[in-house]
Amino acid sequence: MSGTQTQRAAVRFGTRGSLLARTQSGQVADAFAAATGREVELVEIRTEGDASSAPLASMGGAGVFVGALREALLEGRVDVAVHSLKDLPTAPAEGLQVAAVPPREDPRDVLVARDGMTLGELPVGSVVGTGSPRRVSQIHALGLGLELVGVRGNVDTRxxxxxxxxxxxxxxxxxxxxxxxxxxxATELLDPIQVLPAPGQGALAVECRADDPLAEELRTHLDDPRTRAAVTAERAVLAGLEAGCSAPVGALAEVVEGEDGEELWVRAVALSHDGAVAVRRSGSGPTQDAGRVGHDLATEMLGEGAAELMQDDETGPHGHPTPSEAVT
Structure with missing residues (x-):
């Protein structure tokens, strides 16, 4: 195959098979095609998380959605993998790199309830579904008397x-x-003051092989520096807390205008599983030091007892570096 032919080959974007995964992967692929003029192709990859109805915590957390896509990348079956960023383990993957983090969607959680109700309007004893320990703990902490139950499945199913x-x-x-x-x-957008989102929620990660020249094209045409800085700080909080796959941890970073230009403002929470005890902290710093800002915040939280809150993780040691919930 000549160099010209290689240049013109379609760029294969790996995606999970759910409607949401295919939609967001398609949006990324289309944006890349529009910016570069290159042909693109979606390649569906079935993951362990898609094949099982077991609770995510029992399978090792949301990272089960990532492994098959990464394997396909390393084997050369796809050129790019598109992940919901909150699914990515915080530890780097050997041989791979996150080449781009596109502009983020609204990171907040929402309620879809009967009769157009909000959380505060639902009667005591109402049954609310979520597969996320983070959401369960924070909603319990609101003291509304709701019954929280586990739920898996795609958006339609839920x-x-x-x-x-x-x-x-x-x-x-x-x-x-x-x-x-x-x-x-959605019948209610949940205020982050009440329910902080998962680290990286609303953002996508565009991953490719570490040695692939395609990385520079992806970064140039798809990466959003503000989003990357925010999610870097949030994931540094998660990594610094060594939060386990069922640990209730929320974090949200925003780029704001400071006295000396743009800076990050980060809020984070770690909770007991019943929501009765929480460690909440906030911090700020330069966008170029996003990782340090998040790490320093995690250190403060550990000093306030966050580690003890996470020791009741029923799935085992809390050092497993995966986010705390599934794609939604």
Whole structure:
């Protein structure tokens, strides 16, 4: 194959098979094609997380959605993998790099409830579904008397449980609804003051092989420096806390205008599983030091007892570096 032919080969974007995964991967691939004029192709990869209905914590956390895509990358079956960034383990993957983090969708959680209700309007004892220990703990902490139950499945499956009356509401990521064009179905946007999102929620990671020249094209045309700085800080909090796959940890970083230009403002929380005890801290610093800002915040939280809160992780040692919930 000549160099010219190689240059013109379609760039293969690996994706999970769910409608949401295919939608967001397609959006990234289309943006890359529009910017570069190159042909693109979506390649569906089935992951362990997609093949099982078991609780994520019992399988090792949301990282189960990532392994098959990374294997396909390393084997050369795809050129690019598109992940929901909150699914990525915080530890680097040998032979791979996150070449781009596109502009982020709204990172907040949303409620989809019967009769257009908000969390505060749902009667005591109402049953709300979520697969996330982070959401469970923070909603319990609100003291609303709601019953939180585990739920797996795609966006349709979860919302249909409300429509059928099986559940009174479900809590999802706003980003997923938005990318599917279903944001108007949310009955409440949850204020981060009450429920902090998962580190990296609403952002995508565009990953390729570490030695692939394609990385520079991806970075040039798809990467958003503000989003990358924010999620770098959030994931540094997660890594610094050594949060386990079922540890209730939330973090949100925003780029704001400071006295000397742009800076990061980061909020984070670590909770007991019942939401009765929480360590909340915030910090700020230069965007170029995003990793340090997040790490320093985690250190402060550990000093306030965050590690003890996470020692009741029922799935085992809390050092497993994966985020705390599934794609939604």
């Amino acid at each position: 919302i249909n449980k409300v429509a059928s009356g099986e559940l009174d509401g479900v809590v999802l990521a706003h980003a997923g609804l938005s990318r599917l064009g279903r944001a108007p179905e």
